[in-house]
Amino acid sequence: METNDLKTLSLRYHPSVEVGKTSGVRSPPRAQSAAIYVHIPFCATRCHFCTFAIVTGKLVNHDLMEEYLVALEKEVAFYAAMLRERRVRIETIQIGGGTPTILSTTQLERLFALLFEKLDCSALTEIIVEGFPTTITKDKVNVLARIDCLKLNIGIQTFNENNLANVGRKHSLFDAASTVKLAKDSNIKSVGVDIIFGLPGSDNDDVINDVDTIAALGVDHLALYPLWVYEGTPVERKIHRGDLVRTRLTGLQRQLATGMGLLAEHRFERYTAFHYTRSEAHKHGYGLWQMAAREWLGFGMAAMSYSNGEVVFNERNLGRYIEKVRAGSVDTGSGQRFSRDEEMRFALQYGLRLRHYPTAPFKDQFGCDIRDAFGPELRYLTERGLITCDDREIDLTSDGILMLGAIEKYVTRETSTIASDET
Ligand SMILES: C[S@@+](CC[C@H](N)C(=O)[O-])C[C@H]1O[C@@H](n2cnc3c(N)ncnc32)[C@H](O)[C@@H]1O
Ligand code: SF4
Known part of the structure; x- marks a missing residue:
């Protein structure tokens, strides 16, 4: 093909949902256990392939992050009370982004304290924290390592410097490898990385080098994604202009087959469309939770929740999100109540992953x-x-x-x- x-x-x-059909007030989950997602929407710069809901550049400073945390605290406190009242226990938490590790050590501590104090974490099995190489310092690693069930997941994308530069990743190979080593040498028990294959300019040798490198670094978990070229991104525009060459489907097929074969040789087992690990303990339960279409509440700008047959997306604009929460509103987005058919399709869509x-x-x-x-x-x-x-x-x-x-x-x-x- x-x-x-x-x-x-x-x-x-x-998934595609028709938001705007209901308010952004989340209902309590039907089940007695739930997952939590917290969105940290800050990055130093935007990578040229990325369409995530983030803010970048000069806007991102200490004061803004403080304001954001204050809003997050209010939002979490309200819904945590609702969850406690219904005796809902939290089994997995993902702190994603953006770049959660851009927060200072104090801010990270504050975020963890918020979650542990407000939510029933007696059944918690993991907290996954996403990180970007240059933002992960020894001090932050020490803060993360204090949480026994913490899994750090670092965005690497590739160990080919040219291919990194082509897509606007602002870190070097040295940053990537030394950050993984720093995390592996710490008391953090599970360290994962994200790799993208099919980047412009990439070939089979890149997948081989990337997989061999992560295996040599002793990484516990790997997400191996094909590059998704989204409309309107700088990568798409450069491909359109002929400044970058898009890897065609036959190239992607070859790279995926090579990556899968080599990962099996390194004893990494694939457990979702994109995730590999060497042992059960390092699987990312949060993704599995969503793929089983179990309920979760999302907090922060643009976060998604799925609870009681309804999906809610939080406000995507940072200023508006902060304003709404500051004004005391718990209606922070808009949502859609599923019909039975829609809910079944939602389950199928996630389940196929x-x-x-x-x-x-x-x-x-x-x-x-x-x-x-x-x-x-x-x-x-x-x-x-x-x-x-x-x-x-x-x-x-x-x-x-x-x-x-x-x-x-x-x-x-x-x-x-x-x-x-x-x-
Ligand atoms: C929130 S980021 C991870 C943490 C950090 N922001 C970073 O990029 O290093 C989540 C991951 O999504 C993946 N991703 C984002 N946009 C993608 C795209 N267009 N195609 C494939 N993977 C993508 C990247 O592998 C990235 O590491
Ligand atoms: S650092 Fe991560 S979240 Fe931020 S722009 Fe790059 S891929 Fe997207």
């Missing part, structure tokens, strides 16, 4: 077999070689992993076919 279509291949981080997506939990949750609910869709994807499916589980094929963006749009009915030039 070969394609030049940039839009259809790109994965959306969140799992390796060996089991069919039984879907039946327990919705009272029908997933193959009856989505017979035509699953047949269509199987015929195109994008999934395999039997009565026990569904699995993306390697092509399915690369085409996940198109698959998700198809299963949520945003598109009615996956065009033949994509497959």
Whole structure:
């Protein structure tokens, strides 16, 4: 298969929902356990491929981060009281971004204190913190290492300096490797990295070098993403102008196959479309939680929540988010209440990201077999070689992993076919 279509291949981080149908007030979860996401929307600069909800540059200073934390404290305190009243225990927390490690040591301590004081963390199994190499200092590592179940996840992307520079990553290879070593040599028990393959200018040797390097560094967890080229990003514009060469689908297929083969040799097992680890203890439970369509509450600018059959997206504008919370509002975004069909499609969309997506939990949750609910869709994807499916589980094929963006749009009915030039 070969394609030049940039839009259809790109994965959306969140499913398509029609926000604006309900308020941004989150309802209590149906279940007695939940996950928490906290968004830290600050980065020094924006990488040229990134579409995350962040602010960058001069705007990002100590005072703004303090203001943000004050708002976050208010928002968390309100919803934590609701969760405690319902006796909801928190099992996994992800602090993502943006760049959580851009916060100062004091601010990080304050954030952890907030979460531990306000939420019922008696069943907590992990806190995942995302970090950017140059922002991770020894002092911050010491703060992180004090939390026993903390997993640090560092954005590296590649160990090829040219390819890093091409996409506007503002760190060197030395920064990347020394940060991973700093974390590995500390008392942090789980250290993961993100790698992107198919960056402009990359080839098979880059995947080999990246995988060998992370294995040699003793990394515990790896996210291996294909580059998603989003419309309107500097990377897309440069490709359009001919300043960068986009890795075509055949190149992505080759790089993925090489990466997967080598990771298996290094004893890394894949457990989702993009995640690999050498041992059960290092799996990222937060992602697994979402892929099982279990409920979570998101806090902070642009954070997403899924609770009681409803999705809420918080305000995406930083000033407006802070203003709303400061004014005492707990209605910090807008949402959509799912119909049964929408909720089933939401579950399918996340579930497909799992390796060996089991069919039984879907039946327990919705009272029908997933193959009856989505017979035509699953047949269509199987015929195109994008999934395999039997009565026990569904699995993306390697092509399915690369085409996940198109698959998700198809299963949520945003598109009615996956065009033949994509497959
Ligand atoms: C919040 S960032 C990780 C922490 C930190 N901000 C950093 O970039 O180092 C999450 C990860 O998303 C991935 N990512 C972001 N945009 C992407 C894209 N367009 N294609 C593939 N992966 C992407 C990157 O691997 C990145 O490390
Ligand atoms: S540092 Fe991470 S979140 Fe920030 S722009 Fe780059 S990829 Fe996006």
